[in-house]
Amino acid sequence: MVPLPVERAGGWNGHMSSTPVIDVERLNLTYGDFHAVRDLTFQVRRGELYALLGTNGAGKTSTLETVEGHRAATSGTVRVFGQSPRDRRAVRPRMGIMLQESGFSPDLTVRESIRLIGSLTRRRDTVERVLGAVGLTRKAGTKVAQLSGGEKRRLDFATAVYGAPELVFLDEPTTGLDIQSRDDLWDTVDRLREDGATIVLTTHYLEEAQQRADRIGLMHKGAFHKEGTVFELTQTLPAEIRFSLPDTAPPPPLDAARESGETFLIETFGLQRDLHLLLGWAHEHAVELRELQAGPTRLDDVFRSIGTA
Numbered sequence: 001m002v003p004l005p006v007e008r009a010g011g012w013n014g015h016m017s018s019t020p021v022i023d024v025e026r027l028n029l030t031y032g033d034f035h036a037v038r039d040l041t042f043q044v045r046r047g048e049l050y051a052l053l054g055t056n057g058a059g060k061t062s063t064l065e066t067v068e069g070h071r072a073a074t075s076g077t078v079r080v081f082g083q084s085p086r087d088r089r090a091v092r093p094r095m096g097i098m099l100q101e102s103g104f105s106p107d108l109t110v111r112e113s114i115r116l117i118g119s120l121t122r123r124r125d126t127v128e129r130v131l132g133a134v135g136l137t138r139k140a141g142t143k144v145a146q147l148s149g150g151e152k153r154r155l156d157f158a159t160a161v162y163g164a165p166e167l168v169f170l171d172e173p174t175t176g177l178d179i180q181s182r183d184d185l186w187d188t189v190d191r192l193r194e195d196g197a198t199i200v201l202t203t204h205y206l207e208e209a210q211q212r213a214d215r216i217g218l219m220h221k222g223a224f225h226k227e228g229t230v231f232e233l234t235q236t237l238p239a240e241i242r243f244s245l246p247d248t249a250p251p252p253p254l255d256a257a258r259e260s261g262e263t264f265l266i267e268t269f270g271l272q273r274d275l276h277l278l279l280g281w282a283h284e285h286a287v288e289l290r291e292l293q294a295g296p297t298r299l300d301d302v303f304r305s306i307g308t309a
């Protein structure tokens with residue numbers, strides 16, 4: 001475990017405020033005649049992990065670029081720490097951004113690249129700490145051109161965590177990372193969060209958002225299809241119980257539908273109650289519920305429901 005730097009450029013430790021870290025109101029973005037983002041309103045509170053998810057072309061990148069200060073809104077207001085993100089001197093040092101590709105020079109070594117990040121962010125940190133935090137200590141002297149895809153991704157991550165900023169944007173952070181590197185990345189994010197950092201995440205790995213996000217904005221065609229906690233997003237769709245039964249078993253209870261062969265599916269809004277009933281039935285009939293699976297509604301199902309809404 002690599003400790004975070006104690007002192008911060010912004011001096012924000014212990015600073016409590018009810019002002020949202022990000023405050024977007026009626027944001028509109030157009031490209032020529034094309035209306036990419038429509039009247040989008042959302043807030044991200046201090047310490048939250050907010051996931052901005054959505055279908056391809058929904059407007060996530062356009063929205064994030066505006067919040068990060070890279071793009072001007074066509075109309076509406078965007079405030080970050082109560083200020084316009086276009087005021088880069090005030091806002092930029094307080095945010096760390098992991099883009100989908102940071103575009104480091106292939107001829108620089110990892111150490112030189114991180115040193116460069118440090119001078120750009122103007123946050124206080126050490127190259128050694130950041131190398132450790134992103135798991136690249138052993139690659140410090142290696143040129144960027146010689147890094148693997150996953151190692152490059154970790155170097156991209158370094159741009160976001162240098163100096164442990166208050167607000168961190170992670171754009172598809174775990175794409176191309178193996179399971180160990182993913183776990184390491186999330187450990188580092190967890191430590192930033194323990195220190196009070198606010199995280200904005202985009203990902204196509206929905207289970208990561210489901211496990212980690214405090215709230216989710218689910219975008220489709222420039223607007224929110226749904227916004228809320230995972231529970232709020234998933235509660236309108238049923239949970240599922242799956243199991244298989246041998247041919248000799250009596251017909252299962254609870255409107256269990258035969259999915260294929262010996263496999264049955266129960267869709268339910270009362271997962272605990274129905275699971276209890278099912279297990280009671282199996283016990284009573286001395287039947288083994290093979291490959292029993294029961295789980296809450298997954299974000300995947302909410303995504304799939306977008307097209308049918």
Ligand SMILES: Nc1ncnc2c1ncn2[C@@H]1O[C@H](COP(=O)(O)OP(=O)(O)OP(=O)(O)O)[C@@H](O)[C@H]1O
Nearest residue numbers: 031032034036054055056057058059060061062063
């Ligand atoms: N510079 C541009 N000029 C014209 N249209 C653009 C431009 N940038 C984005 N768009 C369009 O705006 C819409 C939103 O794009 P955006 O990249 O914000 O979506 P996204 O949600 O990030 O999508 P994805 O998940 O596919 O990356 C898309 O239809 C895209 O084609």
